[in-house]
Amino acid sequence: MSGTTMVILSAFVAYLLLMIVIGVVYMKKTSSSEDYFLGGRGLNAWVAALSAQASDMSGWLLMGLPGAIYSLGTGQIWIAVGLFIGTVLNWVCISHRLRKYTIAANNSLTIPAFFENRFQDKKRILLLLSSIVIVIFFLVYTASALAAGGKLFNTVFGIDYHIALAIGAAVILCYTFMGGFMAVCVTDFVQGTLMLIGLLVVPLVAYLTLSGSLSDLLTQSGAPGGAAAFLNPFENGERPYTFIEIFSQLAWGLGYCGMPHILTRFMAVKSEKELKKSSAIAIVWDILSLTAACFIGIIGRAYLLPTVLGENGASSSESVFIEMINKLFSSHLGLPFIGGIFLCGILAAIMSTADSQLLVTASAASEDLYHQFIKKDADSKEILAVARLTVIVVSVLAFVIAWNPNSSIMGLVSNAWAGLGAAFGPTVVMSLFWRRTNLTGAVAGIVSGGLTVIVWDYIPLAAGQTLGSYTGLYSLAVGFAVSLVMIIIFSLATKAPSKEITDVFDKVAGK
Template identity: 75%
Template sequence: MSNTDTIVILIAFAAYLVLMIVIGAIYMKNTNNSEDYFLGGRGLSGWVAALSAQASDMSGWLLMGLPGTVYALGTGQSWIAIGLFLGTVCNWVFISSRLRKYTIKANNSLTLPAYFENRFRDKKRVLLLVSSIVIVIFFLVYTASALSAGGKLFNSVFGVDYHVALAIGAAVILIYTFMGGFMAVCVTDFIQGSLMLVGLLVVPIAAYFMVGADQVKPILDQSGVVGGASAYLSLFRNGDRSYTAVEIISQLAWGLGYCGMPHILTRFMAVKNQKELRKSRVIAIIWVTISLAAAVAIGIIGRVYLFPTILGTEGNASTESVFIEMITKMFTKDTNLPFVGGIFLCGILAAIMSTADSQLLVTASSVSKDIYKDILKPESDEKKVLKVSRFTVLVVALLAFLIAWDPNNSIMGLVSNAWAGLGSAFGPIVVMSLFWRRTNFAGAVAGIVSGGGAVLIWDYLPLVHGQTLGTATGLYSLVAGFALSILCIVIFSLCTKEPSQEILAEFDEVKNWKE
């Protein structure tokens, strides 16, 4: 890539980043209290709710992690995408409407921990504290994955040192999240989600036609894929062997995580009304269907389009840079349209930023609203809570920056660990609290602690001949954590006192609520 091309792409990046900061400044004027900062006054439109939820969900994983693993190992890695598609559909169809209603009915809960506290009438604030700690722990790792992706993007495109690139990306995300809060995050995520979708569609389709349909299999064989092109393109092959049931279950299980993701669930809570929510549901499902299919296509077509370069080999970029390398080649070498290429590269930056900003905001809400305001300093006024929120955003960004410091960290690995932890800790109790009338406080505490704890034990403690349970069994920790959490919720709820009549009446009211 020539110096001129680099400058043109840099201009596109700069314009995009300035736009994000301007949006943060605009919404800073309208952010007067914690409800504005965390939920935008519950005034999200259908389009903004849908695209911001999905953009904040998919992150750099969609444009780097998933295409990279498909590029390296083949179409069989699509089972993750299938699981995520099913999880998205179930989340929007079954969870979104009832959670929105319940958080309004349960004392206008602004955060997920506050919803748990209000739902189960936890006067000792045990649920508030436990769930806030879980959010801080796992969102630090999740935010670090987004910052790491940003560092790799700038490093790959501009040749900037990874650590300098990491600092640039973190600084911009920090500025507009710090200033504008929830509405700034949602509006920027709406723009970012639109940009991601355009890039996901245009680049693989253009590359496919440039290569030619009849050349795909021959070039795959030449590129040295394990097992040959037929195995590489098979959904049921993992290189030179068939997928095992455990592997397929583990990848499909990613879909279980959706109902426990605070940064997605807050979008449901913030939608203006049921009509807008129904609109959001359709938009979000269409968006995720197209995006996941396109991300898988990038991994496959990228293997062909970039040949004879083989990513991940000595001297070449990692496999997670396949989309970046495709855009760079297509718009600087094959078509000489570097500014257009810069805009599409901003789509990757958009994916990264749209997740990091949401995670920063949810973590800030847990610390400032749930821990500081509700537990430590109940007498604090709204302005003080807002200041603590912004300070928390700063601290969390710094800690995530330190976790992401190692350039050898896998984006896929970081996301996998955080997704499992949040999905196991919160997913079961969100589902049970909305749909099982008998769920009580003891069950809620047991579900959160057992789910989050199971993931930490499964992934990090070497209990089997020096190996973790995850490595020894090949089973994704989310499966084990989710199942254990459900079991604990049921057992502890049935073995302890039934919920009060007040709680049961509220459950029935939400169940029968027509808006």
Template identity: 65%
Template sequence: MSTTTAILCAFGVYLLLMIGIGVWCMKKTTGADDYFLGGRGLSGPVAALSAQASDMSGWLLMGLPGSIYALGTGQAWIAIGLGLGTIANWLIIAKPLRAYTIVANNSMTLPEFFGNRYHDEKKILLGISSAIIVVFFLVYTASALASGGKLFNTVFGIDYHVALFIGAAVILIYTFMGGFLAVCTTDFVQGTMMLIALLIVPIIAWGYVSGDFSSLLAQSGVNSEHYMSLMYNGDHAITPIEIISNLAWGLGYCGMPHILIRFMAIKNEKELRKSSVIAIVWVVISLTLAVVIGVVGRAYLLPMILGETAGAPSTESVFIQMIQETFTNKINLPFIGGLFICGILAAIMSTADSQLLVCSSSVSADIYQGIFKPSASDKEVLNIGRITTIIVAALAFIIAWDPNSSVMALVSDAWAGLGAAFGPLVVMSLFWKRTNLPGAIAGLLSGALTVIIWDYIPIIGGQTPYVATGLYSLVVGFIISLLFIVVVSLMTKAPEESIIEEFELYKGYEEYDK
């Protein structure tokens, strides 16, 4: 069996497994609550790995190792920020959010929770937050589909558009059939594959370079002292602005609907404690090993230097190249190597399916039922959700059609937009009972608009504020949104007594939910 055939077989087994999970979960999905929230029955391990796999995407196995490979460990500040953000999200946000969404009329989505939390009878919050989700996640889904297309193209030489279709079709099939349960179950499998790949590949590679690591780094054209320093970013000393901007990625976690919905779906408080431990351990190990892959890969892949040697692929393919070098040239187990490359595909798919489902739930449950047809039956909402899943996948497919389009900047903007719009409001909704409806609306709009202005409007000498300052828009957007929530809430009428009573009820439920 040739190397290419062996890797193709590994991919075929993996993709058929994902579709099989979708078929199995379809039998358990009977209503909208099952389709969008899994009936609030997630176990601890599934919730933990599903949340983290859907969070990290291809960035963990391609983007982060690639930036470390190219510029050194100074690029690890973003990993530190994401690690701290993950820990804070599970320890501070998860339990209160699960409790409050149950008390707030068993809310199934984040926009529905905001509407119920503030008794928004005109459904302004529902409309604004749903629109923000659809816009940002449509582009986010497209970026994930494009990453999958490029992976197939790199590994097999398959035409990008054919590869894009294959990846999109598989994700659509199991998400369409099994909904949230299928997404979480496949994400559990994918998160496990990602961790195994991260553990084994760098350990084997290190065995080949450990004896002469420093000299090999020098041969690859880097200053080993600066390359291994957290205080250098490539060839220059890292600036405070760069550190703040990278750490600020962690702020986005408390505003990510595709992660927060896992907290809402966990079975009980006991399972939540399990999830927290598993998720935190997973993310610390995974981020650390992703950094190790970038560093070890710099020495391991010599004499080829990615991004510099003629004909060599980009630095983001460092993990793929390490797997192929190890399991094709050194160990000669191409099928096993193919399964590890599937770990990269798993990272991409686990994010795309979650984003697809969040878009679907926003359109069908929040916009269709919540705004236009409140009398819609559970079955009708489920059917609209499945139809929306197809439409959103098709639109994302169209957006991702151009193989030369840069999606990383859009991913950064989407993370900033969602984090700045939703993050402060989630925090204040859970921990400050004086927050009111006008403050919530002001926070949503100011956070999203700040990110758009900061990244796209040239208002400083013909430059955007981001280009002029280098400061990540999430930092500014998060702070401004938080200020608007507090100031507008204090300047307007206090929440009605029924909202305060519900807030106190949620605090009591949080204490006794076992």
């Protein structure tokens, strides 16, 4: 291992040790299941905002999105536009009411528990359904984060992908297992800050060191359709983007209101005043980070010449940010330790999502399944022990799913995001804003949304292709629409919610 690589490795070791220390500190402060799952509803504005955004964006922000733009051009920015719109609507419209409603609905600690309490589901159908959906789709989502970690270590240090996968999984497991929600949020705050600094600094410095015009260098790189098409957000190489393609990318924004690992941040903020601050901080973070990630894909195409990623044995396009950092700080500037810190930003993006997903899955398994269905008299310490055991089991299963080194980060995230967004998104929105929504409608929404995504993405129904491949339409858009319609139809076709339920709704709504 070269001296430069050893310096970069030292930065990684320092960073990983810091994350574990945070886990140890908060393990001493975690004595109950409410502490473990929601940190006692004590988050301040900065930690809530940055931990929510860091846990949201994952390795997709620093690897998947820049890689897609690097390969296909700026037409891929419509995903970023959709996500930004979704982020704004989630913080402005959902966060405040959800926090108030989860407190009013018997101090619900998890999204499945909120659904049960909101609709007074005595048979616990919603709790069971929601928990199963979370466990299934978060397994895939966590696997995408672990795969990104494996690719990072493999690219930077030349470590075998599977060994790298094990290292990343072990560290995430360690501090999530120990410290729970507050450890995850504090580490995510550090990680969100590091991600943003790296996203802003690297493309700017790389652009300033380009030896030629950006347009000429893009042409030399063989950009699809030439430089003009590559830089045109309405062009896809040799042809214009279709409405369906742009709509499908914008539809990613629909997923936000159905993501339990983001929604729990809203539930955990200590006051309405702090939540307002969090909204502003999160929206600004989102604008800066998404814009910078897009520029990484564009500038990286020119900066890395003569190397063209994805060709002639070079790393995949999803490694563009990694390759830029290595070339910029190790070769050009001779600052490998600083480069190592920025590479930790990628690791931060990966870890900040995986830890949140592990925690939400643990809460679904221990609080919503074990406590409510298996052992109803379990005390807080026993639930906490089951939660920690769940973190271990889910980590192992996600590790198995991510075993294939050729798995696409973008593909895994896309499938999980669609499943969660379609199953939960419409139900969350309607439960918060439509007084007439009832238990039957909520069940119909969760089942129809989740099943639609599975059918659309995995079952070949059109000339040997899945409907997603055949139509080019993102399954989240279809699943969200189907779920919304089913909620309305089944709610109106069955008995209206009781006065007790509507009284709580009116109280939250301020009527």
